[in-house]
Amino acid sequence: MSTVAATAHAVHAHHDDRSFVRKYVFSTDHKIIGIQFLFLSLFSLLVGGVLAMQIRWQEGFPGQPMPGGKLLPETMASGGVLLPEYYIELVTMHGTFMVFFAIMLLLVGVYANFLIPLKLGAHDMAFPRINMASFWSAFVAGILMFASMFVPEGAARAGWTMYTPLSARHDLSGSSLGQELWSISIIFFGLSSVLGSLNYISTVINNRAPGMTWFRMPLSVWALFITAILGLLAVPVLAGAAIMLLFEQILGTHFFDPGAGGQALLWQHLFWFFGHPEVYILILPAMGMVSDLVANGSRKPIFGYHSMVFAICGIAFLGWIVWGHHMFVSGMNPTLGSTFMVSTLLIAVPSAIKVFNWMGTMWRGNIQFHTPMLNAIGFVAMFTIGGLSGIFMAATPLDMFIHDTYFIVAHLHYVLFGGSLFAIFGAIPYWYPKMFGRLMSDRWGKVHFYLTFLFYNLTFFPMHITGMAGHMRRIYDPTVYDFLKPYQPMNEFISISAFLLFATQIIFFVNFWWSLFKGEKAPLNPWHDNGLEWTLPSPAPHGNWETPPTVYRGPYEFSAPGVSEDYLPQNRKLPTDREPALAPAHGD
Amino acid sequence: MTWWLPPQASTFAAPIDWMFTAILIITGITFVLVEVGLVYFVIAYRNRPGRKAFYTHGNTRAEVIWTAIPAVTMVILGLSSNGLWVKIKGRNSVPANAYPIGVHAKQFEWWFTYPGADGKLGRVSPELIQETVNPTGLDRSDPAAQDDIVIRNQLHVPVGRPVVVTLTSEDVIHSFYVPQFRVRQDAVPGMSIRVWFEATVPGTYEVGCSQLCGMSHYKMRARVFVHTQAEYDAWLQQEAAKAKGASTS
Numbered sequence: 007m008s009t010v011a012a013t014a015h016a017v018h019a020h021h022d023d024r025s026f027v028r029k030y031v032f033s034t035d036h037k038i039i040g041i042q043f044l045f046l047s048l049f050s051l052l053v054g055g056v057l058a059m060q061i062r063w064q065e066g067f068p069g070q071p072m073p074g075g076k077l078l079p080e081t082m083a084s085g086g087v088l089l090p091e092y093y094i095e096l097v098t099m100h101g102t103f104m105v106f107f108a109i110m111l112l113l114v115g116v117y118a119n120f121l122i123p124l125k126l127g128a129h130d131m132a133f134p135r136i137n138m139a140s141f142w143s144a145f146v147a148g149i150l151m152f153a154s155m156f157v158p159e160g161a162a163r164a165g166w167t168m169y170t171p172l173s174a175r176h177d178l179s180g181s182s183l184g185q186e187l188w189s190i191s192i193i194f195f196g197l198s199s200v201l202g203s204l205n206y207i208s209t210v211i212n213n214r215a216p217g218m219t220w221f222r223m224p225l226s227v228w229a230l231f232i233t234a235i236l237g238l239l240a241v242p243v244l245a246g247a248a249i250m251l252l253f254e255q256i257l258g259t260h261f262f263d264p265g266a267g268g269q270a271l272l273w274q275h276l277f278w279f280f281g282h283p284e285v286y287i288l289i290l291p292a293m294g295m296v297s298d299l300v301a302n303g304s305r306k307p308i309f310g311y312h313s314m315v316f317a318i319c320g321i322a323f324l325g326w327i328v329w330g331h332h333m334f335v336s337g338m339n340p341t342l343g344s345t346f347m348v349s350t351l352l353i354a355v356p357s358a359i360k361v362f363n364w365m366g367t368m369w370r371g372n373i374q375f376h377t378p379m380l381n382a383i384g385f386v387a388m389f390t391i392g393g394l395s396g397i398f399m400a401a402t403p404l405d406m407f408i409h410d411t412y413f414i415v416a417h418l419h420y421v422l423f424g425g426s427l428f429a430i431f432g433a434i435p436y437w438y439p440k441m442f443g444r445l446m447s448d449r450w451g452k453v454h455f456y457l458t459f460l461f462y463n464l465t466f467f468p469m470h471i472t473g474m475a476g477h478m479r480r481i482y483d484p485t486v487y488d489f490l491k492p493y494q495p496m497n498e499f500i501s502i503s504a505f506l507l508f509a510t511q512i513i514f515f516v517n518f519w520w521s522l523f524k525g526e527k528a529p530l531n532p533w534h535d536n537g538l539e540w541t542l543p544s545p546a547p548h549g550n551w552e553t554p555p556t557v558y559r560g561p562y563e564f565s566a567p568g569v570s571e572d573y574l575p576q577n578r579k580l581p582t583d584r585e586p587a588l589a590p591a592h593g594d
Numbered sequence: 595m596t597w598w599l600p601p602q603a604s605t606f607a608a609p610i611d612w613m614f615t616a617i618l619i620i621t622g623i624t625f626v627l628v629e630v631g632l633v634y635f636v637i638a639y640r641n642r643p644g645r646k647a648f649y650t651h652g653n654t655r656a657e658v659i660w661t662a663i664p665a666v667t668m669v670i671l672g673l674s675s676n677g678l679w680v681k682i683k684g685r686n687s688v689p690a691n692a693y694p695i696g697v698h699a700k701q702f703e704w705w706f707t708y709p710g711a712d713g714k715l716g717r718v719s720p721e722l723i724q725e726t727v728n729p730t731g732l733d734r735s736d737p738a739a740q741d742d743i744v745i746r747n748q749l750h751v752p753v754g755r756p757v758v759v760t761l762t763s764e765d766v767i768h769s770f771y772v773p774q775f776r777v778r779q780d781a782v783p784g785m786s787i788r789v790w791f792e793a794t795v796p797g798t799y800e801v802g803c804s805q806l807c808g809m810s811h812y813k814m815r816a817r818v819f820v821h822t823q824a825e826y827d828a829w830l831q832q833e834a835a836k837a838k839g840a841s842t843s
Contacts, residue, residue, distance in 0.1 A: 090809050090810060090812065091809045094806070094808075094809060094811070097806075163808070163809070164806065165806045169766075169767055169805070169806070171765065171766050171767075171783060172766040172767065172806070172807060172808060175765075175766075178701065178765055178766050178808060179808060180808070180809055264782075264783050264784020264785070265720070265783070265784070268784075269784070270767060270782050270783050270784055270785070271782060271785075304639070304647060305646075305647040306647040306648065306649070306650070307649065307650065307651050308651075309650070309651070309652045309653075310651075310652035310653075310657050311651065311652070313652070313657050313661075335769065335778050335779055335780055336767075336780045336782070337779070337780050337782045337785050337787045340679065340680075340683035340684060340685070341684075341685070343679060343683065344676050344679060344680070347672055347675065347676065347679070348669075348672045348676075351668040351669075351671060351672045352665075352668060354664050354668050355661060355664050355665045355668065358624075358660060358661070358664040359657065359660065359661055361628060362656075362657075362660040363652075363657070365628065365631055365632065365635065366652065366653070366656065368632070368635040368636070368639060369635055369639070369648075370639060370647065370648035370650075371635070371639045371647045371648070372639065372641055372642070372645045372646060372647040373635070373636060373639050373640050373641055374641050375640070375641070383632065383636065386628075386632060387628075387629060387632055390624075390625065390628045390629070391625065394621035394624060394625055395621070397617055397620070397621055397668075397671070398614065398617050398618075398621075401613060401617060401671065401672075401675040402675060402676070402679040402683075403606075403609070403610050403613055403675055403678040403679050403682055404610060404613050404614055404617065404675070406606075406610070406682065406683075406776065406777065406778050406779075407599075407610055407614075407773070407776040407778065409778055409804070410769060410771075410778070410804040410805060411804070471597055474597075474598065474599050474600075475595075475596070475599075475600060475773070476600055476771070476773030476802070478771065478802050478803070478804040479804070479806070480806045480811065481802075481811060481812035482811070482812040483812050484812075486812055486813060486815060487800055487802060487815060488800060489600060489773060489774075489799075489800055492595040493595055495595070496595065564647060564649075565646050565647040565648075565649050566649055567649055572646060572647065
């Protein structure tokens with residue numbers, strides 16, 4: 007059966023007579039869908055960044071007219087000075103765009119789509135049309151969310167966590183249509199995520215090439231597979247909660263209204279039951295891709311492959327039983343706080359395993375300093391800080407003090423920016439040649455990395471200090487509080503660093519677009535990697551392989567003894583290799 | 595500006611800061627080991643012509659060690675911080691002699707209810723809330739409520755005596771936060787949540803709202819006055835007289 011499928015595909019690949027629309031717009035090709043997600047999520051990253059700059063202006067220079075602020079309508083800024091209600095919209099939409107539409111789509115939308123079939127030797131996703139539907143519902147969600155910023159009364163004003171009753175009652179938040187569009191957008195987003203996740207899971211289970219056993223899968227695929235399971239189970243909870251919230255907003259139900267028998271805390275339980283697995287959705291794929299990058303950059307097999315897999319599974323499992331640590335001071339029974347504290351602290355164990363194994367991989371390696379590897383090292387260094395600062399707030403008595411302060415803001419940005427985004431800045435140039443057939447400039451990539459690393463730390467590290475001083479999150483003007491007034495110079499410093507951090511990203515965007523047209527043509531295997539994707543031409547044709555490759559070994563056979571080069575592709579047959587006894591089912 | 599935690603002004607501050615320091619030391623050591631290790635590896639094992647990486651798939655003993663150490667550390671940390679948590683928030687943690695104060699939060703102000711001479715707070719019910727007339731919904735038919743005093747945005751507490759605060763909210767979730775006391779607790783509509791503390795240093799501090807509660811969240815601020823017991827009693831009498839004058843006139 008697999009020969010028939012392969013022949014059919016060979017014909018297809020040679021005579022690609024699909025129309026432009028079928029090829030690039032409503033495409034079912036996982037690679038094109040991955041690239042569509044890439045453009046959508048990079049746009050969201052830009053939106054989130056622009057919102058962040060306005061937040062930082064207000065925090066650093068409260069009450070002063072923002073440069074360019076006069077361009078904003080009177081409902082957002084008065085004489086260039088941001089209004090408090092607009093400030094709340096900024097923090098809400100910054101979080102929403104960055105978490106859902108930038109990082110989550112970059113990791114899961116882009117790389118699960120692009121990498122899973124290529125790395126497993128599959129022709130495409132298990133359900134290509136469902137895959138297309140997944141992109142287009144994410145696109146609708148993105149459009150709705152973006153549009154919600156421009157409706158009368160402005161965007162949602164309850165923080166990205168949308169705590170009820172503030173989010174449910176328009177009379178209390180002051181925003182109406184924007185608030186409802188947030189709920190509708192998240193429902194579409196949930197649909198997209200579920201469609202994508204079930205596709206990734208099916209593909210990994212069913213569409214592996216002959217010889218690609220579970221423990222020969224690259225860690226990036228392992229991480230994306232486990233992430234898809236988290237997404238399939240967690241995101242529907244959010245979508246369900248968003249439907250309840252929408253009913254509350256437009257139909258006048260009372261799920262979250264204690265005055266009519268509802269429960270205000272119900273939303274928080276639903277949101278964080280989704281929200282904590284979500285945190286791991288936002289970091290596991292980054293960890294997986296960094297594992298690929300670190301092994302490649304060190305020219306060494308990954309240290310402790312099996313424990314890396316088990317650590318991914320362990321983090322994912324523990325991720326389900328820690329949601330209450332967001333609610334230690336919410337009014338939840340304090341005894342539950344003890345339980346959630348223990349499960350939260352335990353997550354440090356698999357996280358530590360991963361960090362030490364990355365270091366073990368670099369130990370006695372032959373480290374190459376290309377842009378992807380630099381960003382991967384940056385990931386390990388910064389994720390360590392983010393992971394360690396998490397221990398502070400896991401301890402319940404301490405959380406009582408630092409909860410909802412800038413200490414949390416610092417922590418989450420060390421994980422999401424220092425972690426996820428550095429991994430993305432490594433992954434983009436690494437798989438860019440596979441996507442577009444050209445290399446991004448390595449020199450400018452390095453300049454971008456060093457400047458980002460510097461300004462990122464100057465921006466987010468001082469937030470630990472203001473957080474320790476008690477600086478609350480989401481306050482429009484910290485100088486209202488006497489105890490925060492002395493910290494205003496530090497807030498200014500953070501803001502200036504943030505502006506420089508944002509400016510540095512221009513280098514990345516220019517490099518990205520310039521290389522698209524003028525970049526150096528990529529050789530077949532630019533990183534001397536073992537992955538199956540590098541045996542294909544760049545960009546790879548529709549349907550990927552004419553004949554599915556056969557896999558003889560794991561993905562990290564770098565510097566193996568008895569091999570002349572320092573890498574050994576997964577599909578290269580050595581005289582000692584046996585043909586795989588049983589080819590996995592190869593559905594198409 | 596200090597680069598450390600705010601001044602300590604309650605009995606919780608010292609143990610919480612101690613815990614902060616302990617975690618800082620544990621994480622600090624890990625941080626230095628990891629970052630110094632990374633820098634060392636990056637320099638020592640950088641690409642050199644003719645260098646070939648050492649081919650290994652791992653080392654079970656090393657992995658067991660670096661799994662066991664964090665696991666044991668985390669269990670110890672969990673047990674020790676749970677002891678403190680139970681003392682602060684546990685079911686029976688509120689001292690029997692704690693002085694009760696009611697805290698009612700609404701967009702964007704704090705209303706504090708003091709028990710008057712009888713030392714007891716009267717019943718409150720949300721249905722009775724009327725703007726300016728009865729902002730906290732105090733049930734005046736309750737005998738304990740007769741001498742209760744309701745004040746906006748001013749929290750007065752005696753020093754050296756446990757105070758138990760009963761938090762309610764009228765509209766959305768707010769959060770009662772006094773950094774110098776290291777105390778934070780959300781006020782949730784439909785719930786009545788008790789939290790206690792004991793101030794140790796007389797002075798003035800601030801209550802901040804630390805849960806996003808709407809447009810003017812940033813302005814939801816109250817003053818905290820920590821008095822000696824004698825000062826406090828005098829202040830309370832004076833307020834009681836004022837309240838009486840207001841109700842008879």
